[in-house]
Amino acid sequence: MNPDSQVKNSKLAVVHPSLDQLARLQFEAKKISLLPRQPVSSLLSGRHASRLRGRGLMFEELRDYRPGDDIRAMDWKATARLRKPYVRVYSEERERPVLVVVDQRSTMFFGSARTTKATAAAEVAALAAWRTIDAGDRIGAIIFGDEEIVEIKPQRSRKNVLRICHELTRLNSSLSAESQSADSTTLNDALRRAVNVARHDHLVVLITDYHGDDVETRKLATRLVVHNDVIAVLVYDPLGASFPTAINMDATDGWQRLSIPSDKQFPEKFKTQFEKRLNQLRENLKSLRVPILPISTHESVSEQVLAAFGHHS
Helix, strand or coil, rough: HHHHHHCCCCCCCEEECCCCHHHHHHHHCEEEECCCCCCCCCCCCCCCCCCCCCCEEEEEEEECCCCCCCCHHHCCCHHHHHHEEEEEEEECCCCCCEEEEEECCCHHCCCCCEEEEHHHHHHHHHHHHHHHHHHCEEEEEEEEEECCEEEEEEEEEHHHHHHHHHHHHHHHHHCCCCCCCCCHHHHHHHHHHHHHHHCCCCEEEEEEECCCCHHHHHHHHHHHHHHHHEEEEECCCHHHCCCCCCCCEEEEECCCCEEECCHHHHHHHHHHHHHHHHHHHHHHHHHHHCEEEEECCCCCCHHHHHHHHCEEE
């Protein structure tokens, strides 16, 4: 489907996001929690696939045992040596950097209602960036297109968030129906950058449609998971998951035009292939204990993220 042609029918509310639109998402981001302690309904709560490990603990001091102290904090060696109960005191590390890895390839320039996958991905990234800076943590980004990868080092500043939003709008605005097909290797190139940036104790938010993922993608994801938390955001368009039954339709990627068969078997085969690929992706990420957040182009991105992570009070 050609998103440019659909704008005339007013079926797409936003094809390319503006910097102002991404900046306004900072108010919606205040309702989201990316903290280790999640609401019961959250995608990251204990009854789901994965928990966030948090910032980690930092040793502060060894002091006398006081009534009410957790017995698990006892330092038995010090207690035996000094013949007096001692406990080890820890505090939570003060920061936990977040790295958003955002897909802006031409395969993301597809949408049948409200917006495109590329714009939905940009909105998720902006929400995560604003929420991170509000929490006092550093935020960085790796934004990749067909031929360009933009790397923004994690920093604790609103200026860095605005730079991320600016680069998202710049790469997004270059997408059109005439864009060349995406080189699938760009996904792995972006993940290699992420491995180098997020060496340990980061929260990595990978936002893509996973076009072109392969064995190397899984290896790189495994390396990220070893020392970091990873959330996989799967951006999809419902029309890309299920075709209407028995209709005559032409589809184009900007270069080639194909006629969609009108027989009843084609939509069923199309849906089966999509589900097969989705199940394979789910199994790969489940084995790595990486939770998947599906984001549809047909619905408000903010509302979907809020429903997944729960409201932050």
